[in-house]
Amino acid sequence: MTLRTLFLQAPSFDGYDGGAGARYQMKREVKSFWYPTWLAQPAALVEGSKLIDAPAHDLSWDDIKHEADDRDLVILHTSTPSFRQDIRTAELLKARNPKLTIGLIGAKVAVEPTVALEASPAIDFVCRNEFDFTVKDVADGLPLGGIDGISYRDAAGEIVHNRDRAVIEDMDSLPFVSPIYKRDLTIKKYFGGYLLHPYVSFYTGRGCKSRCTFCLWPQTVGGHNYRTRSIAHVIEEVKYVQREMPEVKEIFFDDDTLTDNLPRIEELSVELGRLGVVWSCNAKANVPRKTLEIMKKGGCRLLLVGYESGNQKILHNIKKGLRVDVARQFTKDCHDLGIVIHGTFILGLPGETEETIEETINYAKEIDPHTIQVSLAAPYPGTFLYKQATENGWFDGSDHLLTDGGTQIAQLSYPHLPASLIFDKVEEFYRRFYFRPSKIGSIVWEMVRDWDMMKRRLREGVEFFDFLRRRKQAA
Structure with missing residues (x-):
């Protein structure tokens, strides 16, 4: 039983x-x-x-x-x-x-x-593991x-x-997760600042071939072999969402990097286009324009892109496998095609200096994703960054990554760059990116065109300023 x-x-x-x-x-x-x-x-x-x-x-x-x-x-x-x-x-x-x-x-x-x-x-x-x-x-x-x-x-x-369990190779052997969402969760409780609401997210595959030193799930659970569901299997779950959860406005595919397999994402985009679904996904900032065009035609609205840094040496240090100039061209192509970008950046990675932070802030303003998230480098156990940081004495190896209220703290500290300065630079990054006339104008224009977006952005504005206040208290 x-x-x-x-x-x-x-x-x-x-x-x-x-x-x-x-x-x-x-x-x-x-x-x-x-x-x-x-x-x-x-x-x-x-x-x-x-x-x-x-x-x-x-x-x-x-x-x-x-x-x-x-x-x-x-x-x-x-x-x-x-x-x-x-x-x-x-x-x-x-x-x-x-x-x-x-x-x-x-x-x-x-x-x-x-x-x-x-x-x-x-x-x-x-x-x-899995x-x-x-x-x-x-x-x-x-x-x-x-x-x-x-x-x-x-x-x-x-x-x-006990001995390790073999990783799952037949990803179609896993049942859909969307019926569990529908059965047990209130989907309107799930939202993100850059996704349409309500949304649903699930995986079309597991694992990531990239070797980013800070990234948690591939180094601990998912592995570096990208194992995928068949296109037909994914499409059947999308159809389930359309049929059983009609209020959903967007599907987010949460694969570590769905765009690693270009032929597969192109095939999937064509099939999604036939369903008329609006979707988004994680992407590395190196997708060629031809593939982006197919994705856009197939209903792709937004890409969540991990830029991490605007400094090439730091990208090498963290094994990102990405060139700044390629990311710049990728972003321009997305802007040209009308694909929205939510860009994520990390401060305090190995090799960081006050100068590289300034370089990253200016880079973010130059490439100008629609929205951003700025995080502090987090040395989670099981990652190469954790091993590197403890061996070099950049932090004490503790598991205290948050304040008692749940706000992230700066764990890593370097002889030339103390944790307190890295922490303060997050707020400066946000202010300098968002408090520009062009960015304020684009957000206001987005609000006046859509009453729901107006209410949402006003709420997020209150939360954002509260976030800045909490960070000052935590400093």
């Missing part, structure tokens, strides 16, 4: 996006929530399961505690910033229902399974000793690490 299973993203800071779809777990400059896709996927494999995403639905412990009463198994997603709070949730669940089996998933426990199990006796097992079918095996009642890909505490209290 299948265990009665609850998949849980635990309550957390107000406005904190710690979901299993969030690339970096933190409060952002404008409130946003990503779908907990990495929880929804195994939930789709387990008959009778339930998924609760507490942060996005503003649920407290008191709101969810009763869910433990009639369950056999709870799968908690955790991350480095939320780990201690998630452990506390696990302990509360176990105290309420001592018969519960509780397992943890996520990048944090994939790379530090022993640390996770030693943190609390409430944790019965953790899943390492965990969908691992969780299904547990839910199907298989003995923990015979399940690949887990670490657990045996009857004697000893920690046992």
Whole structure:
């Protein structure tokens, strides 16, 4: 008999996006929530399961505690910033229902399974690496000793690490996640400053061939081999969304870099164009114009692009595999074709100086994406950046990546560039990018053409200035 299973993203800071779809777990400059896709996927494999995403639905412990009463198994997603709070949730669940089996998933426990199990006796097992079918095996009642890909505490209290589970090669063997969203989530609770609302996001493949030193999921769970679903399989899920969730205005394909495989993205774009769907995706800033033209014709509205830095040496340092001049031409092509860009940048990466920060700010203003996100370099355990930073003494190796309120702090500090200065430069970056007459004009024009956008941008404006205020308090 299948265990009665609850998949849980635990309550957390107000406005904190710690979901299993969030690339970096933190409060952002404008409130946003990503779908907990990495929880929804195994939930789709387990008959009778339930998924609760507490942060996005503003649920407290008191709101969810009763869910433990009639369950056999709870799968908690955790991350480095939320780990201690998630452990506390696990302990509360176990105290309420001592018969519960509780397992943890996520990048944090994939790379530090022993640390996770030693943190609390409430944790019965953790899943390492790609965990969908691992969780299904547990839910199907298989003995923990015979399940690949887990670490657990045996009857004697000893920690046992089973052999690794092979990665999934047949991605079509995974069921759709959209029906789980529809069944268990309120989709209007999920939004981002640059996506149409409401939106839906899911993966068409896993893994990323790029070797960016800071990027968390490919180095811990997804791997560097880009494994893809068939085009037909993806299109069937898109049709499901169109049919069963007609209020959705945009589909975001959350593959690490969907555009890595040019023939596939071109074929997918043609099929999406036939459905008349509006869509967006992550993209590396090196997609040729020919492919961009096919994507635009197929309904692509927006690309989320990780520029990271405007300095070529820093891009080399982080193994980005991108040339600044290529990214500049790519951005010009997107502007010409009418493809909107949300650009992301990171301050404090290896090689950063006050001069390179200035170079990146000027670069962002020059290429002028429609919206931006500026983050601080985050040395998550399991990444090359973490190893590099601890070996060089750039930070103390702690897991304290956020303030007590959930706002990101500057972890890395260099002899020539202290963390406090890097932290302050984030606010300067935002102000200098957004407080330009041309940028203010484009945002105002966007607002006057659409009443819903007017209300949304006004709300985001309040959140943005509150974000700047919180950063001053955290400094």
